Amino acid sequence: MTAAGLQKxxxxxxxxxxxxxxxxxxxxxxxxxxxxxRVPGALAALALCGLVLxxxxxxxxxxxxxxxxxxxxxxxEAGAASVIAVAAQSPFGDPERATGxxxxxxxxxxxxGLTAAAFGALAAGAAAEHLPGGTLxxxxxxxxxxGIGLLLAAVTGGALAWAGPMMYMIVAQFALIGDWPSPWxxxxxxxxxxxxxxxxxxxxxxxxxxxxxxxxxxxREV
Amino acid sequence: MTVAEAPVRPRAPRAGHPSxxxxxxxxxxxxxxxxxxxxxxxxxxxxVFDPYRTAxxxxxxxxxxxxxxxxxxxxxxxxxxxxxxAWMGSxxxxxxxxxxxxxxxxPRWAAWLVTWAATAIWAVILYLxxxxxxxxxxxxxxxxxxxxxxxxxxxxxxxxxxxxxxxAAGTFFPGRFTAPLAAVAAFxxxxxxxxxxxxxxxxxxxxxxxxxxxxxxxxVFYHYVPDLAIAQLMFLTGLTVALLGVLGLARGAEGGxxxxxxxxxxxxxxxxAAGTAVGLVGTAREGKASVTIPALHDAANDRLxxxxxxxRPAGGVPVxxxxxxxxxxxxxxxxxxxxxxxxxxxxxxxxxITEVGDVGLSTTPGTISGPPTELSFGMPPTVGSFGQTKxxxxxxxxxxxxxxxxxxxxxxxxxxxxxxxxxxxPPPGAVPPAxxxxxxxxxxxxKTVGFRLPAQPPQLYAYGWPGALPTPQVHAAxxxxxxxxxxxxxxxxxxxxxxxxxxxITLAQLP
Numbered sequence: 001m002t003a004a005g006l007q008k009x010x011x012x013x014x015x016x017x018x019x020x021x022x023x024x025x026x027x028x029x030x031x032x033x034x035x036x037x038r039v040p041g042a043l044a045a046l047a048l049c050g051l052v053l054x055x056x057x058x059x060x061x062x063x064x065x066x067x068x069x070x071x072x073x074x075x076x077e078a079g080a081a082s083v084i085a086v087a088a089q090s091p092f093g094d095p096e097r098a099t100g101x102x103x104x105x106x107x108x109x110x111x112x113g114l115t116a117a118a119f120g121a122l123a124a125g126a127a128a129e130h131l132p133g134g135t136l137x138x139x140x141x142x143x144x145x146x147g148i149g150l151l152l153a154a155v156t157g158g159a160l161a162w163a164g165p166m167m168y169m170i171v172a173q174f175a176l177i178g179d180w181p182s183p184w185x186x187x188x189x190x191x192x193x194x195x196x197x198x199x200x201x202x203x204x205x206x207x208x209x210x211x212x213x214x215x216x217x218x219x220r221e222v
Numbered sequence: 223m224t225v226a227e228a229p230v231r232p233r234a235p236r237a238g239h240p241s242x243x244x245x246x247x248x249x250x251x252x253x254x255x256x257x258x259x260x261x262x263x264x265x266x267x268x269x270v271f272d273p274y275r276t277a278x279x280x281x282x283x284x285x286x287x288x289x290x291x292x293x294x295x296x297x298x299x300x301x302x303x304x305x306x307x308a309w310m311g312s313x314x315x316x317x318x319x320x321x322x323x324x325x326x327x328x329p330r331w332a333a334w335l336v337t338w339a340a341t342a343i344w345a346v347i348l349y350l351x352x353x354x355x356x357x358x359x360x361x362x363x364x365x366x367x368x369x370x371x372x373x374x375x376x377x378x379x380x381x382x383x384x385x386x387x388x389x390a391a392g393t394f395f396p397g398r399f400t401a402p403l404a405a406v407a408a409f410x411x412x413x414x415x416x417x418x419x420x421x422x423x424x425x426x427x428x429x430x431x432x433x434x435x436x437x438x439x440x441x442v443f444y445h446y447v448p449d450l451a452i453a454q455l456m457f458l459t460g461l462t463v464a465l466l467g468v469l470g471l472a473r474g475a476e477g478g479x480x481x482x483x484x485x486x487x488x489x490x491x492x493x494x495a496a497g498t499a500v501g502l503v504g505t506a507r508e509g510k511a512s513v514t515i516p517a518l519h520d521a522a523n524d525r526l527x528x529x530x531x532x533x534r535p536a537g538g539v540p541v542x543x544x545x546x547x548x549x550x551x552x553x554x555x556x557x558x559x560x561x562x563x564x565x566x567x568x569x570x571x572x573x574x575i576t577e578v579g580d581v582g583l584s585t586t587p588g589t590i591s592g593p594p595t596e597l598s599f600g601m602p603p604t605v606g607s608f609g610q611t612k613x614x615x616x617x618x619x620x621x622x623x624x625x626x627x628x629x630x631x632x633x634x635x636x637x638x639x640x641x642x643x644x645x646x647x648p649p650p651g652a653v654p655p656a657x658x659x660x661x662x663x664x665x666x667x668x669k670t671v672g673f674r675l676p677a678q679p680p681q682l683y684a685y686g687w688p689g690a691l692p693t694p695q696v697h698a699a700x701x702x703x704x705x706x707x708x709x710x711x712x713x714x715x716x717x718x719x720x721x722x723x724x725x726x727i728t729l730a731q732l733p
Contacts, residue, residue: 038398045399049406075410082402089398159309160260162402166301166409167264171271 026102033106042087042114049080050121057129070132071176073122074187077141078169080118082162085149087114088211089158093218108212115146115204136191144186144200145169147207158216248328248336257309258344261302268298269352277356281604282363283546285440287356288370292431295352296377297412303345303381304388304408309401310341311392320474329481331470334393338466342385346378353377366529366546367441372451376431379458384408386465393469428503428513429457442546443579444511445523450503452518457499464492511579531576537562543577543601550604557616560671561623564708568715570627570723572597588622588686597626602686614685617673621685624664628723653690656725661689662696662732663715663722666703670711699732706733 034040053076055061057069088111090096096103119142123135131137145165152164175185182188183195190196273294280286311334314320324330357369388404412432427433431454440446470485506515510524531542534551536559543551558575565571572590578598588599602618603610653661665675675692676682682691692700703711714733721727 041397041399045403048403072410075406079402079406082405083399086398086402156260159398160257160306160401162305162405163261163264163302166305166402166405167268170268170298170301170409174272 029102030106030109033103034110036091037087037089037110039087039110039114042083043117045083046080046114046118046121049076049083049118050125052076053122053125054129057126057131069130070137070187071173073126073131073133073138074141074169074172074176076122076125077118077138077145078165080122080142081145081149081165084111084114084118084146085153085161085165086158088150088153088161088216090216090218097215103215104212107215108208111146111150111208111211115142118142118146133191137187140191140197140200141187143204147200147203147205150207150211151203153216154210154214155217157218161216244327245332245336248333249340252337252340253343256340256344257306258303258341258348261306262348265299265302265348265352269295269355272298273352274355278359280607281547281550282360282365283442284360284364284367284370285442285446286607287360288373290356291353291377292373295349295356296380297409297432299345299349299381300384300412301405301409303341304384304391305401305405306345307338307341307385307388308392308404310337311389312396312398312400313337313392315396316398329478330474331472331481331485334389334469335466338386338389338469341389342382345381345385349377349381350374364546365548366544370441370446372446372448372455373431376451376454376458379455379462380412380431383458383462383465384412386462390465390469393472393474425506426500426503428506429454429500431458440511441527442544443526445525445527447509447512447514447519447523449515449518450506450513453499453502453506453515456502457496460492460495460497460499462492464489464496467492526579536575537566539566539572539575541575547577547601547604550601553605553612553615554601554619557619558623560616561620561627561667564667564670564712565627565715568712569719570595572623572627575599575623577601588626590626597623599623599626613673617668618685620668620671620673621687624667625686625688628660628664628667628719653693654725655728655730657689658693658696658729659699659727659732660722660725661692662699662729663703664689665692665696665700666711669700669704670708695729699729703732 053073056072056076061072088107119139122138122142126135126138145168148164148168149161153161172185172187174180175182175188178188180188183193183199186193186196186200188196273290276294277287277290280290314323323333326333353374361369388401388408391404391407392400412430428450467485467487467489470481470488502515502517505517506513508514509519529545532545532548532551533540533542534555535541536555539558539562541551541555541558543554547554554577562571570590573592573594574596576596576598578600588597590597599619599622602615605612605615668675675687676685706714710733715722718727
């Protein structure tokens with residue numbers, strides 16, 4: 001047989017288009033993604049934060065800083081933000097990045113969804129009890145702390161990203177006592193303060209963008 | 223040869239104990255693989271921001287600097303130590319290697335103890351680094367005393383118990399969320415959880431190192447009394463041992479009967495030590511300078527520390543302070559000089575001014591004794607510490623001198639701790655007219671030296687004002703008295719001072 005006798009192969013079958021996210025396979029993908037981020041466990045942890053806040057307000061536990069209830073709420077907000085930051089960790093590391101185009105959307109959805117759930121849990125915990133600053137304060141602090149956690153997760157990995165919100169919370173306790181005017185110390189600002197809200201919003205936006213585009217860093221686990 | 227005649231197979235020689243060197247090697251591996259060093263940059267930043275800055279704002283007195291070690295450095299560390307310990311405790315479960323490592327030579331409990339020890343060692347090393355910086359700088363500045371090591375030991379014991387708690391949480395509830403939740407819980411527990419649990423006024427709140435810090439003049443006028451520190455150390459060590467023992471009783475410890483017995487013994491010993499400490503703290507009482515526990519108390523610690531005061535004359539009156547406060551002598555002298563110019567030569571004016579011990583942060587009122595008349599005063603918070611300002615420092619000293627020179631009426635006081643409610647003061651009608659007159663003269667004298675009494679009760683009493691809140695009538699009379707020419711004011715005081723002190727002069731009779 002000579003080369004002249006060879007036949008040209010037929011055109012290769014076109015690769016199947018990726019399915020839409022909302023069909024059955026898409027929903028399975030979402031479920032698997034949420035399971036890989038331990039989102040059910042995160043939701044339970046967030047509910048626990050809300051319950052502790054509720055108990056603290058009901059039994060009038062307070063930190064001895066003067067802004068007692070506010071300080072305690074800040075501790076719980078930091079706890080919730082830490083949980084969200086840790087949930088950003090992927091168990092698969094780098095190989096996951098090559099799996100498809102839906103990953104950034106899934107990351108975005110889980111981060112925003114968990115932040116909303118954290119806000120809901122804490123707001124429910126504070127409902128019917130007097131919390132200085134009210135739900136607006138919770139929303140702003142929660143958003144800012146979550147942003148810090150997600151940013152740190154992109155740098156160090158999700159495993160130890162809880163340290164970021166914890167550190168900010170400890171510094172913010174001093175800001176609360178000393179009534180610091182800097183908007184970057186938003187927990188010390190009144191709930192309607194525009195500067196504080198802008199700073200917290202900016203940090204949250206940065207955290208969400210980084211979490212969406214890059215995700216938590218795949219880091220050698222210690 | 224039948225089966226019955228076959229020789230019995232010799233028992234396999236019993237495996238010897240694993241070499242102790244392997245424990246050290248395991249510890250070295252755990253130290254290298256521990257997550258605690260990753261916290262170092264954050265903890266260093268936090269250290270500079272909070273404990274170091276606070277310590278450097280205090281005067282270079284060992285007792286005050288030691289209070290930072292317990293009250294600032296420790297709470298900043300506990301959240302991170304608990305979180306990392308929980309992370310390390312849940313490692314095998316997180317990595318799904320629990321079954322794999324169960325087959326290794328060492329029982330799991332021993333391996334857990336090594337992992338915990340590595341975490342605690344790192345935490346204590348970082349903590350001691352912070353202590354070394356604070357104490358090192360203090361050593362170059364302090365002119366009196368020596369470092370207090372008991373608070374440092376208690377801090378190390380608290381870090382050990384916090385890391386044991388975190389490790390146990392991670393072992394029993396493994397998961398990625400255990401670490402952040404343990405961090406939050408530890409922070410809350412160390413600051414207020416314990417306090418809230420036992421009640422703020424309960425004597426058992428003293429078991430927490432952060433609820434009890436060394437007094438202000440400990441190591442300056444009074445010896446450090448280690449009673450409470452010993453009880454705290456016993457309590458925290460007992461808790462740590464009990465927690466580690468409980469780890470050995472866990473199903474996953476794979477210890478065998480002997481190790482389980484050892485774990486039970488450890489748990490019982492730990493609980494006994496902690497229980498004994500609780501019992502001891504229950505007998506604690508307020509001593510002269512700090513809390514004492516009779517069973518642990520050494521009476522030798524009750525003696526005052528001998529010292530030779532450093533003095534400087536202020537208008538002919540020697541002003542003496544403890545050598546530890548040598549650096550503040552010129553400020554003290556300047557504050558008293560202004561008042562002494564107004565009152566020197568008058569009957570009852572001090573011929574000597576001497577600092578005495580003040581165990582509380584609040585300013586104690588000055589007292590004049592004699593003859594020869596001598597003013598004893600407690601050193602107020604120095605400039606820069608506890609938010610103290612230059613004018614506040616001078617004002618506190620001037621209030622001490624003026625109110626000792628013309629004593630008010632403490633019985634009618636609304637001062638915190640007095641007969642009235644804290645900071646509110648009795649109603650104006652309750653203050654006798656003679657007392658109002660004395661208050662007006664006191665306030666007038668302070669005005670002449672440039673110090674204006676604050677209007678708000680908390681600020682007023684922060685200066686050590688011993689009497690009731692001055693009324694508007696008192697303020698008006700004080701303004702009039704201060705506006706008098708110096709010679710007229712002095713002449714009036716010389717003529718009426720005895721009657722004023724005896725309560726024979728009313729507000730209306732003031733010039």
